[in-house]
Amino acid sequence: MRAGVTIYFIRHGETDWNAQSRYQGQADVPLNDKGRGQARRNGETLRALAPETGALPFIASPLQRARETMEIVRSAMELPAEGYSLDPRLKEINYGAWQGTLAADLPQVDPDGLAARNLDTFNWRPEGGESYADLTQRAVGWLDSIDRDCVVVAHGGISRVLRGHLYALEPLAVPDLPVPQDRILILRRDGMEWI
Template sequence: MTRQLPTLLVVRHGETQWNVAGRLQGRLDTPLTVNGMRQALAVAARLAPAVAELEDPVFWVSPLGRARQTASILADIWSMPFAAFAEDPRLAERSYGAWEGMTLDEVEQDLPDQHRGNAADPWCYRMPAGETRTEHTDRLAGWLAALDTDRPHVAVTHSGCLRALRGLYTGAARDVILAYREPQTAAFLLTAGKEAQLDAPVALLRALGCDGEGRTVAI
């Protein structure tokens, strides 16, 4: 992207019931677990100084319940109204269509042709009723193009969106983006050409009773 990009702090939602079960959520939704709520508390505490340093930030959230639930916790810890988070459908997770609610092992076993199709072309393959990775990335690029570049932005979203945004900011190669793996409790501060991973300290996670850094997603 050649257009100037604003400073962007991206936060992934906390652990959900389907994260624990290893199921693809996409546009479907399950609520945060107790552990996910604790993760959100840890992330909120970790990011509070970084958010305080942002000058007149704009706050965004995916319309999906798991992201909104996470944003509500962040808002409480940051002493701001939840209403300050503006919803934008472009921040919703990639649609996995017919795969939603399934584990990747189930997709491989029950839908082998589709599984092979995705493995052969992970950027352009569209599962039935789903969205290609390229379409998903283009959707997020459109969201970025509409942002006020004179103000920093904070977005609470999903792992797929986080990886796409990292790639858009850093210009990473497609194979690098496909290899991205981040813990549930990691956030990223993105500036043009650069990224900084902001991890919740292990001591903080333990103090809040979190079950580690959280799960990552392998798709």
């Protein structure tokens, strides 16, 4: 990402799996009603606070919850719902064998994996999945291709690793960064803000 470029980053709205604290990863789960409301709010906020964004490129993860969020955001901005591109590098972290598992069930389902994750959340990789270190490489590859302002709808993991990279955060802090679904994150090389 060049200096001076702004990314308007929106995390997808809530899904039932989010509400249940179930590991989603790359499972293709739709938004729930609360998530649709969050997406609408983010589109209305973006239109009111930064109306010039309507002319920017819009890019989304190809997962259903991100595409649905993007289409609601664009509609709330009074733009055609389908006017955006997809980039697979923006997919959520792949939780492999953990996908679909309730967080509360992990001590019984995979106690060894949970213990290993607790020791090094950034570098730990579930069976068949990705670590946050892996996700960082994928997301930074996307970030390096960005040469102009854009609006992005993606996932919590992507938001975390982009901030970790842009602001040289300690890797162990990255997995715990907040990822609200009802706010827009404005990313620039020289800092960030939430709206």
